[in-house]
Amino acid sequence: MTTVRKVRRSQIISPFGPGAIIDLVGESFVVEDAGRWRGPRVPVEFPRLASYLGVDSLAAPSPSPRWPIPYYRFPQWLFCTGCRRMSRWSYTKEVANTAPSCENCPGRKQLVPMRFVAVCAGGHLSDVDWIGWAHSSIRRDRNQNQCQRPVLEFLSKAKVGGGLNSLVVRCATCRGERSLDGLTTRIGLAQIGSKCTGRQPWQDQRDAVPCSEQVVAMQRGASSVYFPTVVSAIDIPPDSAWSTFSTPLASLRKSAEFKFLLSEPNHELAKAMIGIAAGKHGLSPTEIEAALAQELTDSRTPTEGGPENIRPDEWAALINPQGNHDPKDRFISRRADHPWGGTGGGAIGWQALIPDVVLVDRLREVRVLTHFERHTMGQVVPSNLSADADFLPAVEVFGEGFFLRFDEDALSSWERSGLVVERCRKLLERHRTKGLKWLSEPTPRYVLLHTFAHLLLRNTAFEAGYSTSALRERLYVTNGRGPAMAGVLIYTAAGDHEGTLGGLVRMGEFPRLGRLLDMSVTAALWCSFDPVCSDHPGQGPDGLSLAACHACTLTPETSCEATNRLLDRRLLVDPEFGFFKDLAAAIGGVPGTVL
Numbered sequence: 001m002t003t004v005r006k007v008r009r010s011q012i013i014s015p016f017g018p019g020a021i022i023d024l025v026g027e028s029f030v031v032e033d034a035g036r037w038r039g040p041r042v043p044v045e046f047p048r049l050a051s052y053l054g055v056d057s058l059a060a061p062s063p064s065p066r067w068p069i070p071y072y073r074f075p076q077w078l079f080c081t082g083c084r085r086m087s088r089w090s091y092t093k094e095v096a097n098t099a100p101s102c103e104n105c106p107g108r109k110q111l112v113p114m115r116f117v118a119v120c121a122g123g124h125l126s127d128v129d130w131i132g133w134a135h136s137s138i139r140r141d142r143n144q145n146q147c148q149r150p151v152l153e154f155l156s157k158a159k160v161g162g163g164l165n166s167l168v169v170r171c172a173t174c175r176g177e178r179s180l181d182g183l184t185t186r187i188g189l190a191q192i193g194s195k196c197t198g199r200q201p202w203q204d205q206r207d208a209v210p211c212s213e214q215v216v217a218m219q220r221g222a223s224s225v226y227f228p229t230v231v232s233a234i235d236i237p238p239d240s241a242w243s244t245f246s247t248p249l250a251s252l253r254k255s256a257e258f259k260f261l262l263s264e265p266n267h268e269l270a271k272a273m274i275g276i277a278a279g280k281h282g283l284s285p286t287e288i289e290a291a292l293a294q295e296l297t298d299s300r301t302p303t304e305g306g307p308e309n310i311r312p313d314e315w316a317a318l319i320n321p322q323g324n325h326d327p328k329d330r331f332i333s334r335r336a337d338h339p340w341g342g343t344g345g346g347a348i349g350w351q352a353l354i355p356d357v358v359l360v361d362r363l364r365e366v367r368v369l370t371h372f373e374r375h376t377m378g379q380v381v382p383s384n385l386s387a388d389a390d391f392l393p394a395v396e397v398f399g400e401g402f403f404l405r406f407d408e409d410a411l412s413s414w415e416r417s418g419l420v421v422e423r424c425r426k427l428l429e430r431h432r433t434k435g436l437k438w439l440s441e442p443t444p445r446y447v448l449l450h451t452f453a454h455l456l457l458r459n460t461a462f463e464a465g466y467s468t469s470a471l472r473e474r475l476y477v478t479n480g481r482g483p484a485m486a487g488v489l490i491y492t493a494a495g496d497h498e499g500t501l502g503g504l505v506r507m508g509e510f511p512r513l514g515r516l517l518d519m520s521v522t523a524a525l526w527c528s529f530d531p532v533c534s535d536h537p538g539q540g541p542d543g544l545s546l547a548a549c550h551a552c553t554l555t556p557e558t559s560c561e562a563t564n565r566l567l568d569r570r571l572l573v574d575p576e577f578g579f580f581k582d583l584a585a586a587i588g589g590v591p592g593t594v595l
Helices: 047-053 130-134 248-254 256-263 270-281 285-299 307-319 347-353 408-415 418-434 444-464 503-507 512-525 581-587
Strands: 021-024 027-031 057-060 071-073 077-080 086-088 111-113 116-119 125-127 152-156 167-171 177-179 216-219 227-234 332-335 356-373 391-405 471-477 486-494
Touching: 047 057, 047 227, 047 307, 047 356, 086 152, 130 152, 130 167, 130 177, 227 307, 256 270, 256 285, 270 285, 307 356, 307 391, 307 471, 307 486, 347 581, 356 486, 356 503, 391 503, 408 418, 408 444, 418 444, 444 471, 444 486, 444 503, 444 512, 486 503, 503 512, 512 581
Parallel strands: 057 391
Antiparallel strands: 021 027, 027 071, 077 086, 077 111, 116 125, 116 216, 152 167, 167 177, 227 356, 332 356, 356 391, 391 486, 471 486
16 A cells, blocks of 8 residues: 655654654654755755854755655554564665555554654663563563564453553563563663663664663653754844845855855865856855955854844844835834724723734744754754754744734733732742753743733634634743843744735734734633632643643644643733733623724
């Protein structure tokens, strides 16, 4: 049976980026690192972001079907649902667009991957040693480790319940067997002497590195098997202006001739190459030599700042929209028209708390997978494992959205309230105990803006007709460094140059926005699981959300910056300490009507 396996280009960063396990129609694969991409890469031009990340360039894989993204079948241990025999697959058996099938069954049933894999804190991934596991049960009649030709079977026992105790790996040769009970414990694989291979499944033994971390068995779909770190940034002025990125000099800097001259400035063919580049881009040799000199000088100058500068840069662009945009600009924004009108909850209340609304008619976002981690996140694994890793995998998407700036004075006064500080204290303690460095600190400001963004996402999807997974949040929150920030950007982005068609921008216009905000506050007032949800001491992963559940606040994880953590709708509307408590009382649970 022919099987065509496809993923969208935007998914090569998340959720199916290098190192991730992907299930496709009964098959399981792991994505190889970007250093193994075949064919010509597609440059993703974003010098500012590349500079912040400390790499020469960003790139996407070739779109040509001649150069598919490399995936590696994993786990390699498969079993047949008919005869239950297990077999270790090899890449030498692969047939293009064909799933593995059982060689023992008459019907040649498709082989199914084993559910469990072995991971370590160092980020390495391997198959479980099923041969060792089957022969690790103590029997008096023989030493099962002497079995020379093991033939494994994956069986299910009746009358022992539905847990791991009912699943057995048996050796048909020596009849040795062991259930999976205890396999996923911290010492499960250590008991049979399993050690880390020091590599990823697609790497061979030459790529292995010494690793003393203990391997642990877990289900291949478990969230702790893969923690990707994706850094994204929005292209902003002046780099996003058509007049900047469309000039002959900008075109020159993207060319293969210029990159050759940068890498080999003293090459004997350098003058000839300059002449070729001059004719191709309509520049004089002197202009090209000046651009080369500037680029070589800048490349030797240490770059100031890093990823922490991304949000402050964008904040400055969002709160200061520019006029006179060229239609071809990659970032087009404008301040929404005033006054606040048509809100059922009262325009004055909203204007006092959210004094500024900016409509973003067009934006370009670049998403970069820098590295990933596994298990307890003891060590990061670069997304490009090649020896000369000069680029990181990236994709660019285009879209639109609207931005809300919160009043700094009102927010500062509210977040210093004793009741608010005490409410967030338990989240802060859990955050520090778990050591989740990748997750933002749950300050009152962050939890408030994050929860409000989720309610906006849910209600925007309802009003505008988008699916919730098509929308994304972007939070601008003061982190103790840089400017004071308090804003939310709701946007949608698609992997093509047209982006979207203006439906989301319209949601940020008056009076439509007033109704949307009223609905969001109203939605925070109740949940179908209340009072359990509103009074819960800790929900979600690691207990890092309070009054927030699937019925009221959660969104698809692709839409959320914090994987549905750090949420609490009571910070919005609680009668004692809610930031929107006066507005909630004025609205009275009934959203305003759009005129």
